[in-house]
Amino acid sequence: MLGTALLLILGMSIVAFIVGRASGRRFLRASGSSIHSLPSYHGLFVAVWVGVPALVLVLLWAALSGTIVDSLLLASLPDSMTTGVTGAGLDLVLSEIKNVAAGLLFGEPRPEIVEAAARLNRWDALAGWAMVVVVFALMIVAFAVARTRLAPRFRARNAFERWLSGLMIAASVGAILVTVGIVVSLLVESLAFFRMVPIGEFLFGLNWEPQMPIRADQVAGLGAFGAVPVFLGTIVIATVATLFAAPVGLFTAIYLVEYASERVRSVVKPVLEVLAGVPTIVYGFFAVLTVAPAIRSTGNSLGLAASPNSALAAGVVMGIMLIPFISSLSDDALRAVPRSLRDGSLAIGATRAETVRKVMLAAALPGIMGGVLLAVSRAIGETMIVVMAAGLIATLTINPLDSVTTVTVQIVTLLIGDTAFDSPKTLAAFALGLVLFLTTLLLNVIALRIVNRYREKYD
Amino acid sequence: MEQLVAPTSKMGVDVRHTGEAGTTEIKVSAQNVDVFYGEKHAIKGVSVNVPARSVMAFIGPSGCGKSTFLRCINRMNDTIEGCKVTGNIRLDDRDIYDANLDVVELRARVGMVFQKPNPFPKSIFENVAYGPRIHGLVHGKADLDAIVEQSLRKAALWEEVKDRLKEPGTGLSGGQQQRLCIARAIAVNPEVILMDEPCSALDPIATARVEELIDELRQNYTIIIVTHSMQQAARVSQQTAFFHLGILVETGSTEFIFTNPHDQRTQDYITGRFG
Amino acid sequence: MTVIDAPATGPDWSSAASNANRRRRYAADRRLRIYGLTAIIIAVGVLVILLATVLTGGASAFVQTRVTVEFTIDPELVSADNIQRGNYRQIITNAVAELFPEIADDRTALTAAGRILTSNAQFFVRDAVVADPSLIGRTLTLAIPASDPFDQLNKGTIARDLPEEQRRVNDRDTALFDQLVDRGLVSTPFNWGLFFNADSRFPELAGLRGAIIGSFYLLLVTLLVSVPVGIAAAIYLEEFARRGRWSRLIEVNINNLAAVPSVVFGLLGLAVFINFFGLPRSAPLVGGLVLSLMTLPTIIIVTRAALKAVPPSIREAAYGIGASKHQMVLHHVLPLALPGILTGTIIGMAQALGETAPLLLVGMNAFLTAAPGGITDAATALPTQIYIWADSSERGFVAKTSAGIVVLLLFLIVMNAVAIFLRRRLERTW
Incomplete structure (x- = not known):
């Protein structure tokens, strides 16, 4: 039905364009050159009037009709099926109805479900047709309105350009809405979480066992949500990676800017670009398959017990991923140091190393620091x-050989599998997401500010 | 203390020397120097002798190669990729392009001041102390303080900055920055100072101060200055060399070059026919 | 012989102390150079090791051990009017018994021998008979994929010298398999199934078809959403928006959005698209929307850069002949910026293709044995398929994972190569 509606909109817009352009041409013939806009602008004007509102309506309709039909469907179920059932249970009933409606049968569904499925199919068809009819009506009205505006002196171009600017x-x-969406969705779900688990316990608790209840008097499924070990683990791995x-x-x-010949640069630069372009899943596989066993056996031969999924392995591989990132930002920062400073140092008889260390690094330091913060x-x-x-288990340790x-x-682990939006387990993921978002946002803002201020200094 | 033999090298062969050649020792002597930037032949067979403890000005229209040639004398051209220098340049009697020669030592002995003031983004004190420090010329803080003060005094900047040595060098005015760069160069006690249009970024008053300074420095240093301004060349230099299209056209005492040049091109340039 | 050095206090450059000092300084210079060189060797070395690991690990998955077996399609087991529901399992058992007459009476040995073939062997026979019903009553020769343990045995990943109890195939089965090898019935052709099969629990049958199609739909949605919106936003910000607090806010917002962790976009998709709008889980529609939001900042940034690179003279020329601002942008600036936008878009799409984490959160890591038929069907994508395989315990999936990575990298290389080609080809210097 959505496809039909979109095709209908496209077709109507083309018709509107042709009709509008024809009007424009008529004006042109009738009044000579005193017409304000070219005929095609008259066409475009009518076309956007017809097409754009209809398109918005269809997209809104398609986005919202599912939720509306679902709630109507649940309301229409006999009370015996809905009373006392929680959100997750209702979701289960809904998905069963949908499966039956789609013709997928698992065993013998209850008669209420079969009835509801039939209702769902009827309503879906009805909603689809209603959408097409409503959209068609909207387009006809818009077409009529737009037609009445056309006139020889009508500024069709300006009107069309206003539409364009609006779009x-x-x-x-x-x-902006994406950011708002991120903030709102994280906040809403986190607040729901903090209603179940106090925020203080989440931020400062030392025990993270989201999967299982730890005390008998706790609600089943409500585990321990003290995120400090998780934060600490993140810090350990990020530290290894950065170091x-x-x-x-x-x-x-430094080597590329100061020492490398053109030939070396032409080889190393693409290598770094490839490193930057490798998807992270490939790095993950590399860590599991190669780096972690290597670290483990090295550790064993040194008499150190290394976990098979040690923080060191994950950190080092993450560090590999960050090499091109840091090197390209440092490269930019070093190159941004004016040549005159470099020449000034060399002309006093400083060696290249002294020039790099005492003059270029000193000057490029803000840029490099910004780059490291971004990393x-x-x-x-x-x-x-x-x-x-x-690892998956949250241990309170700073030993990089531990998991x-x-x-x-x-x-990811909390959200893989079933995701009912009323269990603390699911919502905890959003609370963690909120912390992650705020932390990275803070780091990025500081880093971008340092980098930009530094750039201004030399521009 | 440097024990040096006064060079007995001949004057340039393909360059006419006008005026009296002078009775002084030759500090820098170049013979048949060619410079190539990749395919571009930037300097063609230049030979020139620079007398010690005097100021020699390199003049000529822009793009004539005078700066390029200046940068050969402390081998700053080495830092440009694809730049090749042939011929023979001697500081006293030592070939500076000799494979055994230490560039770091050469650049300490031949200081340089650039077109645009380029103080390091450090304090005034650190700017001047940088050279003595890296070359290990000082032992102890008192020594360093003394060198910094002495250099700043020689650069005629001491009185203006003595109360704010800890402030960044980039906070000074353009003229002060350029004098700071001169102080930075003389802090390592060079024998020759190369100046690449040192006043082109300065206002007239600052220019006058720097010119005054150059005249004072002449007592102790050999100075080679590239300049666009003929008035400046006339004011500060004793010797002048005129470059045109990568060729050294004429060299001689400044007075002579400005009043009685031999070459038509020199005359045209001096009188403003082209520039 | 005169002392001509001017400054009375000139340093003695040739003294022992001075020489030692310079030697030390040059040593420091060499050290820095060595550090730099070491760093570069680490970076290059890591890339080489990574690629070597993936290539050598994945190479064996590009071929598949197959056993050529002759099947007798017994009319008693398959009737012509219901070909779909024939007793193909028995046909397989019979064929295996014919293959090894010496153990034909030993039921357990026969069952074990049957496991040399993939467990889905019956469907290969069924499909062949369905395609050609005239086979009923005749014999059919097919090269059936060997099951994973024997595939690995044939490829040498299972060491034969290991003690029997530590091996996944025992001596008896090894002997049976070797017998097939000796009779020339075992071949290892190129594994087209890697590209044309959907996922399967059995490594010997698992392929990337579903993932490739899923990734295609994902990129399609991403392209359709992020490119028009991104270009429109970039044009507005670069050409129309007045420089002020509002446009600065948007600019800061976009720069920060580009650095938001991808997993956060996954949370957004889960909360907004799936929970709020009720869009189907695991669908490329949702995954594509999430990836669009992620690539949007990239597209806006590259488009703005491309627009900025168009020289002002072009704009002035357009204004000079009386074009409106919109006409100036649409007719003159945008076409000139198009190559840059195109290149940036391809690079953005390449990033989207390799993105995994947000797709996991919207459920695109489902185990699916059929390719998706549209953007609302449940689907996997190339990276999530690699993730699923990497998580599977069967030995065969290790090689499959590497092979999947090779395929993913090939797609990325092609996309980037196209971008580089376009940049070289269409680049214009002003």
Whole structure:
């Protein structure tokens, strides 16, 4: 039905364009050159009047009709099926009805379900047709309104351009809406979570066992939600990653800027670009398959007990992922140091190392620091490497050879599988997401500010 | 203390020397120097002798190669990729392009001041102390303080900055920054100071101060200055070399070049026919 | 012989102390160079090791061990009027018994021998008979994929010298398999199933068809949503918006959005698209919407950069002949910026193709044995399929995972190569 509606809108818009342009041409013939806008602008004007509101209506309708039909359907069920059933139970009933409606039968469904499924199919068809009819009516009205505006002196171009500007503004507002959407959805679900688990316990509790109840008097399924071990694990892995990536990235940048010949640069730059382009899932697999066993056996031969999914393995691989990031930002920062400063140092007889250390690094430091901060923010938010290579159990440790878990790992594990929006387990993921979002946002804002201020200084 | 033999090198062969050659020792002597930037032949067979403890000005229209040639004398051209220098340049009697020569030492002995003031983003004190520190010329804080003060005094900047040595060098005015750069250069006690249009970014008053300073420095240092301004060349230099299209056209005492040049091109330039 | 050095206090550059000092300084210079070189060697080395691991690990999954078996399609087991419901299992058992006449009476041995073939062997026979019913009553020769343990045995990933109890195939089955090898019935052709089969619990049958189609739908949705919205927003911000607090707010917002962790976008998709709007879980529609939101900042940023690169002279020329601002942008600036926008879009799409975490949250890691038929069907994507395989315990899936990664990287290389080609081809210098 959605496809039909979209095709209908497209067709009507084309018709509207042709009719509008024809009017414009008539005006042109009738009045010579005193027409304000070209005929095609008359056509475009009518077309956007017809097409845009209809398109918005269809998209809204399609987005909302599912929820509305669902709630109507639940309301229409006999009370015996809905009384005392929680949200998750209702979801189950709904999905059973939908399966039956789609013709997927598992066993013998209850007669109420079969009836509801028939109702659902009827309503869906009805809603679809209603949408097409309403949209068609809207387009006819819009067409009529737009036609009456057309006149020889009508400024069709300006009117059309206003529409265009409106659409572009809507698109830019969309970018803001994404942020608003993130903040609102994280806040709403987190607040629901904090109603079940006090915020203090979440932020400062030392015990993270979201899967199981720990005391008999607790509601079943309500585990321990003290996130400190999770935060600590995240910090440990991000620290390992940064400690690995920062020196490697920085020295790479120094070598490329100061020492490398054109030939070396032309080889190393693409290598770094490839490293930056490798999807994180590949790094995760690499960590599990190669790095973690290597670290484990090295640890064993040194007499150190390393966990199979040690923080060190995940951290080092994450560091590898960050090398190109840090090196390219450091490269930019070093190159932004004016050549005159470099020449000034060399002309006094400083060696290249002295010039780099005492003049260029000193001047580029803000840029490099900003880059490292951005890298830390990435390390904290990186998901796939840790999901595959780090642990699931939250242990309160800073030993990088132990297995730790991170915020992102917990978000993914809590949300994989069934996701009922009323269990603390699911909502905890959003609370973690909120902490993650705020932390990375803070780091990014600081880092971008440092980098930009530094850029202004030399521009 | 440097024990040096006064070079007995000949004057440039393909350059006419006008006026009296002078009775002084030759500090820097170049023979048949060519410079290539990749395919571009930027300097063609330049030979020139620079007398010690005097100011020599390199003049000529822009793009004539005078800055490029200046940068050969402390081998700053090494830092430009694809730049090749051939020929023979001697500081006293030592070939500076000799493979055994230490560039770091050369650049300490041949200081440089750039077109645009380029103080490091450090304090005034650190700017001047940078050279003595890296070259290990000082032992102890008192020594360093003394060198910094002495250099700033020689650069005629001491009185203006002595109360704010800890403030960043970039906070000074343009003229002060350029004098700071001169102080930075003389802090390592060079024998030659190369100045690449040191006043082009300065206002007339600051320019006058720097010119005054150059004249004072002449007592102790050999100075080579590239300049666009003929008035400046006339004011500060004893010797002048005129470059045109990568060729050294004419060299001689400043007075002579400005009053009685041999070459038509020099005359045209001096009298403002092209520039 | 005169002392001509001017400054009375000139340093003695040739003294021992001075020489030692310079030696030390040059050593420091060399050290920094070595650090830099080491760092580069680490970066390059890691890439080489990573690629080598994936390539060597994945190579074996590009071929598949197959056993050529002759099946007798007994009319008693398959009737012509209900071909679908024939007793194909028995046909397989009979064929295996014919293959090994010496154990034909030993039921347990026969069952074990039957496990050399993939457990889905009966469907291969069924499909062949359905396609050609005239086979009933005749014999049919098919090269059936070997089951995972024997596939691994044939490829040498199972060491034969391991003690029997530590091996996944015992000596008797190994002997039976070797017998087939000796009789020339075992072949290892290129594994087209890797591309044309959907996922399966059995590594020997699992393929990427569903994931490739799923990723295609994902990118389609992403492209259709993020490109028009992103370009429109970028044009507005770059060309029309007055520089002020509002446009600065949007700018800061976009820059920060580009650095929001991808998993947060997954949470957004879960809360808004699935929970609030009730869109179907696991569907490319939802995954694509989430990826669109993620790529939107990238597209806006590259488009703005491309627009900025168009010189003002073009704009002035357009104004000079009386074009409106909209005409100036749409007729002159946008076409000139298009190559840059196109390149940036391809790179944004390549990033979206490799993105995994948000897709996990919207349920695109379902186990599905059929390819999706549209953007609202449940689907997997290439990276989530790799994740599923990496999580599976069967030995065969290790190689499959690497092979999946190779395929994913190939797609990324092609996309980036196209972007680089376009940039070289269409780049214009002003």
